[in-house]
Amino acid sequence: MASDRRRSVHTQTTGMGRMSRVRSVIGVDVGGTKTAAAVVGPDGRLGPVHSAPTRAAAGPEAVLEVIRSLVTDVRAEARLDGWGEPAAVGIATAGMVDTTTGVIVAANDTFPGWPGTPVQARLTEQLGIAVTVQNDVRAHAIGEAWAGAAADVRSALVVAVGTGVGGTVVIDGRAAGGAHHAGGEIGHMPSAGAGGLRCPCGRIGHLEAVACGPAIAEQFRRRDPDQHAGTPDVLRLADAGDEIAGDVVHRAGVALGQAIAGVVTVIDPHVVVLGGGVAGASTVWWDAVCETLRTELVDPLRDIPVRLSTLGGSAPLIGAARSAWGVVDRAGDRGSREDR
């Protein structure tokens, strides 16, 4: 991962055949509730983040329109703010993505009609700029590994807990596996803690059904129907000593800790990185995850470092931008060859 940071100059072939220095790309993160976009430099530095509701329920055309609108705004601002003309767009999206074609392979019920959408082809045509597309969990992990909490080590399990629960193993800067355009879906691990709860994927007993943000809020409301607390409220109540909130949040942390222990015992990465909206919002949750790791893991692994994401909610956007920089680098290589 460290070697990626050595790259400091990017060149691009213009229409006139001249070489000019590229100073920015655009990263986009299409989440279940909102979409964010920003300009990102070659060192992972982030410009101002623009965001808008994803409108996932309105179907793929609405989602594509949100992306186009945000990219157009960011592009115009980048030119004015001295970032130069962004050279590519990297998109991180919920769902499984064929990264070779940029077509969505599968998505959950939050994104009706998203599977089958040729996101890369549509946006490349409409925006007139190179576009890459990848799964947001993978992008989150690549972001943390490139410019965040795991930038100093060769391997990490990066877990994000928000609307869903994702977890990707990154080894030497790459997301491990992905033979069927999937992977990263730690939320769909069978979990003892999920009991008979139904996962958003429709199956029973997956981790996400007990550990994702909405599940935490739902479990709390089931046990205390008078309350109308959202996930952040429940996390806050847990830390303030509320017994029911504390139990719900603790169970979510234990279930996640068991799933992480399962991956760590098979892969043995250098560190675990926790991110997403839930991580960092509750000491009860954090302690439950870490204590479960110490309880479950065999001695050589039980003290594995657990770190908080340093990029926060921007990690998928930055990871998406990292992939866009990959396109710029390859285009630069081709340009150089053509100029010879």
Added chain:
Amino acid sequence: MASDRRRSVHTQTTGMGRMSRVRSVIGVDVGGTKTAAAVVGPDGRLGPVHSAPTRAAAGPEAVLEVIRSLVTDVRAEARLDGWGEPAAVGIATAGMVDTTTGVIVAANDTFPGWPGTPVQARLTEQLGIAVTVQNDVRAHAIGEAWAGAAADVRSALVVAVGTGVGGTVVIDGRAAGGAHHAGGEIGHMPSAGAGGLRCPCGRIGHLEAVACGPAIAEQFRRRDPDQHAGTPDVLRLADAGDEIAGDVVHRAGVALGQAIAGVVTVIDPHVVVLGGGVAGASTVWWDAVCETLRTELVDPLRDIPVRLSTLGGSAPLIGAARSAWGVVDRAGDRGSREDR
């Protein structure tokens, strides 16, 4: 992995500085009950397998003596049988191994005193030949990926169910991860199916406590105390329609299937390979594993191919030999350079 097979000629610098063709190495598999050793060619071809009880309970010196004795026998036989002088010894052993030093880092109660044993240094000195040491689960997986059931694909989760339960992800010919000399220990994944059962590692509720060979026999005896069946008997009884045996074996298969589903959903390898003494011995078990994968996995992954190990019990030995060939190749490279 396929590229490894292109190598067909190995050269070695002799004491006289001449280059001669190396035709064999020795692979050794130190298991919980027996130790096996054999000569292995550059294409993974296996000579006659010699074996002896491991004598793990008698302590590390006894285990080392068993290895020395077997290697000496195999070496003498190799010379007589036209394999030439074996150029290195690769050892696969139960326990966690620091592969850079060949020292055992940790082991379960089956191997008292094994942790801390400098296996590589001791055997290199006593045998007068290059020795490599690695974990047997990793060796099993590397063997199947090199010359077995996953030789045609770039990534695999290789699981072995015998005295213990191991599972390693191999990507592009390498065992993934291993930052703390661990990994491959799918048997220590938290498992809903293990309930309150104690794992050989001492913790409660790990997969191995319900899914390893001895656990299958023990669960059967608990429910039918008049029986004194061993694991193979229970697997046979299950396939013959015995209700209790069928239930015990089914539960073991479901628990393993859930653990495999957990790893597959995070990593998404090309295939799953099942080996070890339990795999292939029972249709009830095999069907429980595969049916659980189809039930638990999200759509893009549910039809992941599940293959039976083609190397059987020889996989760890062959994987260990693959690593020994790595030493021969590196020595050959150095020799070539010195000769220039």
